[in-house]
Every structure is written in structure tokens, then in C-alpha cells.
Amino acid sequence: MQINPERFLADLHTLRSFGAAGVGKGVVRPAYSDADVAARQWLAQRMRDAGLQVQVDAMGNLFGLADGRSLLMGSHSDSQPEGGWLDGALGVISALEVARAAAEAGGPAVSVVSFQDEEGRFGVTTGSAVWSGHLTLAQADVLTDHTGIALGDARQSVAVMVTGDVSPDQFTGFVELHIEQGPTLDESGEQIGVVTDIVGIRDMKITFDGQQNHAGTTPMHLRRDAFQAVSAFNAALNNRLRNVVTPQTVWTIGHVSLHPNASSIVPGRAVFSMQWRDADTDRLARMEQIIRDTASEIGSDQGMTLSFGPMLGLEPVAMNERLRTALEAGASVIAPENWRTMPSGALHDATNVSRLMSVAMLFVPSIGGVSHTFEEDTAEGDLVAGVRVLAHAVNHLESMP
Amino acid sequence: MQINPERFLADLHTLRSFGAAGVGKGVVRPAYSDADVAARQWLAQRMRDAGLQVQVDAMGNLFGLADGRSLLMGSHSDSQPEGGWLDGALGVISALEVARAAAEAGGPAVSVVSFQDEEGRFGVTTGSAVWSGHLTLAQADVLTDHTGIALGDARQSVAVMVTGDVSPDQFTGFVELHIEQGPTLDESGEQIGVVTDIVGIRDMKITFDGQQNHAGTTPMHLRRDAFQAVSAFNAALNNRLRNVVTPQTVWTIGHVSLHPNASSIVPGRAVFSMQWRDADTDRLARMEQIIRDTASEIGSDQGMTLSFGPMLGLEPVAMNERLRTALEAGASVIAPENWRTMPSGALHDATNVSRLMSVAMLFVPSIGGVSHTFEEDTAEGDLVAGVRVLAHAVNHLESMP
Numbered sequence: 001m002q003i004n005p006e007r008f009l010a011d012l013h014t015l016r017s018f019g020a021a022g023v024g025k026g027v028v029r030p031a032y033s034d035a036d037v038a039a040r041q042w043l044a045q046r047m048r049d050a051g052l053q054v055q056v057d058a059m060g061n062l063f064g065l066a067d068g069r070s071l072l073m074g075s076h077s078d079s080q081p082e083g084g085w086l087d088g089a090l091g092v093i094s095a096l097e098v099a100r101a102a103a104e105a106g107g108p109a110v111s112v113v114s115f116q117d118e119e120g121r122f123g124v125t126t127g128s129a130v131w132s133g134h135l136t137l138a139q140a141d142v143l144t145d146h147t148g149i150a151l152g153d154a155r156q157s158v159a160v161m162v163t164g165d166v167s168p169d170q171f172t173g174f175v176e177l178h179i180e181q182g183p184t185l186d187e188s189g190e191q192i193g194v195v196t197d198i199v200g201i202r203d204m205k206i207t208f209d210g211q212q213n214h215a216g217t218t219p220m221h222l223r224r225d226a227f228q229a230v231s232a233f234n235a236a237l238n239n240r241l242r243n244v245v246t247p248q249t250v251w252t253i254g255h256v257s258l259h260p261n262a263s264s265i266v267p268g269r270a271v272f273s274m275q276w277r278d279a280d281t282d283r284l285a286r287m288e289q290i291i292r293d294t295a296s297e298i299g300s301d302q303g304m305t306l307s308f309g310p311m312l313g314l315e316p317v318a319m320n321e322r323l324r325t326a327l328e329a330g331a332s333v334i335a336p337e338n339w340r341t342m343p344s345g346a347l348h349d350a351t352n353v354s355r356l357m358s359v360a361m362l363f364v365p366s367i368g369g370v371s372h373t374f375e376e377d378t379a380e381g382d383l384v385a386g387v388r389v390l391a392h393a394v395n396h397l398e399s400m401p
Numbered sequence: 402m403q404i405n406p407e408r409f410l411a412d413l414h415t416l417r418s419f420g421a422a423g424v425g426k427g428v429v430r431p432a433y434s435d436a437d438v439a440a441r442q443w444l445a446q447r448m449r450d451a452g453l454q455v456q457v458d459a460m461g462n463l464f465g466l467a468d469g470r471s472l473l474m475g476s477h478s479d480s481q482p483e484g485g486w487l488d489g490a491l492g493v494i495s496a497l498e499v500a501r502a503a504a505e506a507g508g509p510a511v512s513v514v515s516f517q518d519e520e521g522r523f524g525v526t527t528g529s530a531v532w533s534g535h536l537t538l539a540q541a542d543v544l545t546d547h548t549g550i551a552l553g554d555a556r557q558s559v560a561v562m563v564t565g566d567v568s569p570d571q572f573t574g575f576v577e578l579h580i581e582q583g584p585t586l587d588e589s590g591e592q593i594g595v596v597t598d599i600v601g602i603r604d605m606k607i608t609f610d611g612q613q614n615h616a617g618t619t620p621m622h623l624r625r626d627a628f629q630a631v632s633a634f635n636a637a638l639n640n641r642l643r644n645v646v647t648p649q650t651v652w653t654i655g656h657v658s659l660h661p662n663a664s665s666i667v668p669g670r671a672v673f674s675m676q677w678r679d680a681d682t683d684r685l686a687r688m689e690q691i692i693r694d695t696a697s698e699i700g701s702d703q704g705m706t707l708s709f710g711p712m713l714g715l716e717p718v719a720m721n722e723r724l725r726t727a728l729e730a731g732a733s734v735i736a737p738e739n740w741r742t743m744p745s746g747a748l749h750d751a752t753n754v755s756r757l758m759s760v761a762m763l764f765v766p767s768i769g770g771v772s773h774t775f776e777e778d779t780a781e782g783d784l785v786a787g788v789r790v791l792a793h794a795v796n797h798l799e800s801m802p
Contacts, residue, residue: 181615181618182615182617182618183618183623214772215651215676216600216745216747216748217581217746218770219583220648220650220651220652221648222584222770231631232636234632235632247622250616253629254616254659254662256628256659258656261655261658262655262656263655263656263674264653264655273663275664344617345615345617346618369614
């Protein structure tokens with residue numbers, strides 16, 4: 001098949017015009033907004049133009065279906081409240097271009113999807129979560145955004161497009177091209193990343209309760225200062241994790257809330273988030289044990305009452321071997337000696353879709369490693385290289401046993 | 402002179418009835434509230450009953466004046482939003498009892514004051530700040546409380562009581578009895594603390610600006626995590642200060658604000674408070690240098706842009722030698738081998754009054770070291786011991802050269 005880079009880039013820029021922020025290439029196209037619905041209507045027409053049959057489920061997940069059994073490709077076209085032009089959009093438009101080129105070449109059959117609310121206005125990857133059965137529509141409908149609007153009300157904006165449920169049985173697998181959203185490829189100068197795993201996540205609130213006191217009258221040796229406990233926990237944890245982690249493992253204290261949070265008062269309480277990610281379930285569990293043990297020891301040393309909140313857990317997802325091999329074959333042709341395998345540190349729709357079928361993912365570089373901001377960008381040569389790898393992989397799959 | 406413990410305690414409990422919280426002995430009597438004004442009217446009547454001439458300045462500072470030149474004693478009768486029954490009230494009622502007993506004994510002349518807004522509904526020790534000339538009435542009038550009410554409007558609630566300015570020239574010095582509000586006396590089992598200095602305070606906001614990033618896609622070695630910088634700064638500072646401080650020195654990070662403060666985002670910015678207190682101006686300056694140097698080194702190590710906010714500075718105040726000697730003489734008689742000298746880690750009205758005249762302070766224990774809470778309390782035997790020390794000191798001053 002023959003990819004058309006001009007047509008692909010033109011469509012990508014047209015999609016950017018829906019909700020264009022007017023700041024760089026940024027977009028404001030949250031799920032179910034006017035801009036999102038208009039973009040989906042335009043996408044549906046482009047799918048029809050490509051000979052695909054348009055179907056939309058109750059969530060607003062938009063499918064362009066090839067005849068018979070097909071490989072599904074795509075991502076999402078909703079954006080962050082202040083988002084970039086490529087996050088999700090690249091995966092949708094590249095899938096459209098590959099489906100179009102494949103149809104022009106007489107095969108293989110490729111279908112396209114744009115999932116809804118990947119960016120989590122109402123939850124986490126809500127559209128693909130419902131399609132994959134991880135969340136029921138009834139559960140999703142009662143989720144609210146930060147202004148209190150329920151998803152069940154918000155999705156009325158796409159009601160006119162809805163055709164009904166879309167069966168996953170017609171698909172042979174799912175492939176998602178996405179910007180990396182991190183600095184690894186940009187730093188190394190490589191053009192393509194073939195994803196090995198989407199990492200698992202553990203996320204837990206930890207609370208130290210000490211003793212709120214006057215910051216003038218309470219001698220240092222009598223204090224039970226909750227901030228000091230957090231700081232000591234952090235330092236001890238950084239030391240202890242070094243023996244367990246790989247260079248791909250990450251851990252973060254991104255949220256800290258002190259009480260009463262005043263300069264003249266020794267903090268009596270600290271609530272903070274502890275999040276860690278790795279592609280290996282066993283390592284995630286070893287890290288959890290170290291986190292719990294360290295918090296317990298520091299809490300005990302510093303006279304704190306310690307409590308752990310409920311733990312959010314998302315399991316790592318390994319990419320399908322056959323699909324990944326096809327992507328690696330494409331990368332070797334399009335970007336010889338200039339690609340790598342790597343885990344995805346971010347969640348994607350592919351995490352949900354993996355409940356239904358084999359999945360694989362491909363990355364292109366993010367300039368400066370930034371995403372979820374108007375500044376997000378990727379060199380157009382890298383974008384086109386990504387589409388070409390997808391096309392090669394689709395052809396390669398045909399030749400595989 | 403002859404102190405009357407029953408009369409003293411009865412008055413202290415009556416004052417507690419104005420704004421009684423209904424929780425333990427707690428009171429809710431913020432400056433200019435109905436409870437505060439009613440308490441000042443009752444206090445004014447008790448002053449008249451004791452033969453004192455009542456004068457009230459525009460701020461609502463309430464004086465009960467003895468004839469001729471006199472020693473001024475007192476504290477404040479406003480409370481924290483959720484305050485204890487003794488913070489301020491003890492100093493006012495003990496002064497009233499000593500003035501009353503002195504008048505009954507035919508001398509020496511003792512006047513009484515209850516300052517307004519020591520607890521800082523509108524600022525910091527606002528009433529005595531205006532009386533001492535540290536703040537003009539015009540400056541004070543535009544201060545607002547956290548609901549937006551201006552002091553200039555709030556003080557209309559005491560307008561009916563105002564008689565005019567009260568000259569400081571008539572006073573030979575100022576003595577303030579206060580609860581310790583810390584754990585030192587309660588821990589040691591001592592009954593009396595004679596204050597040597599009110600410590601100086603330095604308070605400064607520090608900001609680390611790093612790089613906000615995705616907590617999944619940003620490898621640890623490429624992060625510029627502002628929380629990690631705060632934690633490393635705190636650990637390094639604790640180590641470095643140990644060579645400089647005394648057991649009375651305190652330092653506190655009581656306020657920390659991360660941005661954007663979300664569990665999935667590497668914090669790009671941290672703003673935090675750094676406060677330190679000591680009775681020695683030179684030591685405060687040495688600590689400042691260590692704080693600035695440490696923040697600079699850690700910031701540089703961790704790729705942070707560092708900025709310091711303006712520094713709030715309140716100088717240490719040494720207690721007057723003559724007044725302090727008189728209090729020590731009283732302590733030796735009333736609590737032999739059971740008192741100590743100590744700095745005051747908290748600010749008091751005496752800090753402001755020291756701009757006008759010699760000052761000294763006396764402490765009695767706080768049970769559990771707690772204050773600014775409904776649980777604040779002191780054994781009645783300790784309260785009475787405090788008043789007796791004051792009475793002895795007043796007599797002792799008469800005999801001093």
C-alpha cells in the first residue's frame with residue numbers, strides 16, 4: 001500500500017482546527033464539548049470518504065469499519081482541557097490514512113476507532129473502559145466532571161450520532177500509534193519506539209498524624225512534626241528503592257497536604273500521595289512492601305500515627321508478540337538503527353482494549369518530552385515515519401503465519 | 402499586700418463565661434466580637450470597683466489606672482477563634498487582683514491593661530502595636546480579617562467605651578503574666594518561669610521552580626521535582642543547623658504548597674515557609690545564611706530556579722534587668738527550687754510595649770504544653786502561685802534602689 005504523507009498531514013492539521021486554542025498548535029477539545037462533537041462528525045465523514053462504515057456506540061466511541069474481519073487501529077480525539085494537537089489525534093488520523101491506503105491497495109482490511117474521553121474528563125480512559133466492559137454504561141453515567149456535570153448528561157451531545165453497540169469480535173487485534181509524551185526518544189534522537197509493555201500503576205494516599213503545635217513554644221526535641229516525617233520517609237524510601245528498581249521504574253510524591261499549613265504552626269498532619277509504576281507486577285509488589293515498611297518505621301521513629309488509603313492498582317499490560325514483531329519489522333525498514341523497544345509509562349486506550357484482544361503500541365518522539373500542554377509537538381518527518389511503520393506492519397502481518 | 406486567691410479565681414472564671422465555648426473551659430472571644438465587648442464592659446466595672454480609673458483608647462485597649470505614676474500590668478482579653486480560657490485572660494485578671502490587693506494595702510500603685518486583638522484577627526498583636534506607635538491607627542484601620550471585614554469597621558463595636566488616648570508616660574514599666582503555651586515547665590514539673598527574652602522571629606517564603614512533568618513518562622534521572630528539592634533542603638538544613646543552634650532555638654517548615662499538587666504529575670513548583678526563632682540576633686543571622694546557602698546548593702544540585710520572598714523580622718526583646726530581678730525574688734519565695742529562667746518562644750504584647758518602657762514577663766505551666774485550643778489549662782495552684790509572685794515582685798520593686 002502507498003501512504004500519502006500530504007493527505008495524512010492535511011487531515012491531522014484539519015482535526016487540530018476543531019477547538020484550536022490560538023496558542024501555538026494547542027487544542028481545547030474535551031470529551032463531549034462542541035469542538036469534540038464537531039471533530040467526530042468530520043472524522044465520521046472522512047471515514048465514509050475512505051469507504052469505511054461508520055458506527056458510534058452510546059459512549060460516543062466512533063468506529064470506521066472495513067468489511068469482514070479486520071485489524072483495528074486508532075486512539076482518541078478528545079483532548080486535555082489545555083492539550084496538544086497530537087495526543088490521541090495522531091493515532092486516529094494515522095489509522096485513517098493506513099485504512100485508506102490499504103483500501104486503495106485492495107487490502108488488508110483495516111478499521112479505525114476514535115475512543116471517547118481518554119483524557120478522563122469523567123474518569124480514566126472512560127470510553128474504551130466501557131467498550132471493553134471494564135465499566136458498565138450505568139456506572140459511567142453517574143461519573144461527574146469537576147464542575148459536577150454527569151457523564152450521562154454530557155453524552156447527550158453525541159446522541160444524534162449513535163448507531164448502537166460495536167462488537168469486538170470482528171477485530172483481529174488493536175494497534176495504537178501515540179506520541180511518547182516523555183523525553184526518552186527525544187533525548188536519544190531515535191525516531192520510533194516499539195512498546196514492550198504498558199506499565200502497571202500503584203497509587204495510595206499515606207497519612208502521618210503527629211501533634212499540631214506552636215512553632216515558637218515547642219522545643220525541637222518534643223515535636224511530632226508531620227512534615228518532618230514525610231521528608232524523612234521520602235529520603236529513606238529513595239535510598240531503599242535503589243536496590244529494587246530498573247531505569248524504567250518511576251515513583252512520585254506529587255501531592256502533599258499539610259494541616260493546618262501555616263508558617264507559625266508545627267504541622268500536625270500530612271496527607272500525601274505515593275505513586276509508583278513498573279512493567280513487572282512482582283516489582284510493583286516488592287516496592288509496595290518497602291513503601292509500607294518505610295512509612296511504618298519512620299512513623300514509629302517520629303511518633304506518628306500512620307494510615308494508608310485504599311490502593312489504586314492497574315496491572316501492567318504486555319504487548320502481543322505477533323503484533324509487536326510486525327511493528328519491529330516496520331521500524332527496521334523505515335528507521336533502521338534508529339528505533340528502540342521501550343515500555344509505555346503512560347496509560348492508553350490499549351490498556352482497556354487488551355481485555356478484548358491482542359494489542360500493540362508504537363511511539364514517535366515528543367519534542368522536549370512535553371505533553372498535556374499547548375507546546376506539545378513532534379517533527380512532521382517523525383509523524384510520517386510513524387504512519388509508514390504502521391503500514392509496513394499491516395503488510396507484514398499478512399505474510400506472517 | 403494580701404492576694405485573695407478565691408476572688409482572683411472567681412474573676413478568672415467569670416471572664417471565661419463571656420464567649421464560653423461549651424467545650425471544656427474553651428472560649429470563643431475574638432477581638433471586637435459581642436463576647437469580647439461584653440467582657441471588656443465587665444472588666445471595666447471590675448476596675449472601677451477596685452478604685453481604678455477606666456480609660457479606653459480608639460483601638461479598644463482597656464486601661465484601669467491607679468493615681469500618679471504606676472507599674473502597668475496586664476495582657477489581653479480577646480481570644481483565638483477557638484481559644485483557651487487563660488491565654489491573655491490570666492495576665493489581665495492577675496493584674497486586676499494585684500492592683501486591688503495593692504490598693505487595699507495602701508500601695509504601691511499598680512495599673513491594669515487589657516490590650517485588644519493580641520490574637521491577630523486583623524494582624525499581629527494589633528492593639529498593643531498601635532498603642533506603642535509601631536502601627537498608626539490609619540494603618541490598622543485598613544487591615545482586614547479573613548472574611549474581609551476592616552478593623553476600622555470592626556472597632557465601632559467598642560466606640561461607646563472610648564475615652565481617648567492613654568499616655569505611656571505615667572507608667573514605670575510593664576509586667577505580663579502569661580501561660581507558657583509550651584511544654585517546658587509542664588515537662589520539668591516546675592511552677593514558675595521567669596522570662597529572660599522574647600525570641601526574635603525570621604519568616605521567609607522560599608520557592609523552588611523545577612519542571613512539571615508526567616509522573617509515568619518522565620524517567621527519574623531526567624526529573625526536576627520541586628518536592629524532592631524541598632525534602633533534600635530540609636534534610637540538609639537539619640544537619641547543618643545542629644552546629645549553630647541552642648536547645649531553645651526552633652525552626653519550622655509549617656507551610657508547603659506544591660504545584661499542581663496531583664498524584665500523577667511530577668511537581669514543577671514548591672513554595673514553602675521557613676521560620677526560625679532565637680533570642681540572639683547574631684544567631685538568627687547565622688541561621689539565615691545557612692538557610693540561604695543550603696537552598697542555593699540544593700537548588701543548583703537539583704536543577705531548580707530558587708527565589709526567596711521578603712523576610713519578616715521581629716527582633717528579640719531582652720527583659721528589663723530590674724523587673725526581672727524582682728520577679729526572680731518573688732519566684733524564690735513562692736516556688737523555692739521550683740522555678741527557672743527561660744526565653745519566651747511566642748510573641749506577646751510585651752514585645753510591643755518594650756518600645757515604650759521596661760518590660761518583663763512571667764510564665765506558669767501549660768498542661769500538656771497546649772494552647773490555642775479549647776483544651777488549654779493550668780492547675781489552679783499554679784495560677785495562684787503566679788499571682789503571688791507578681792505581688793511579691795511589686796513589693797520587692799519598692800525596696801530596690
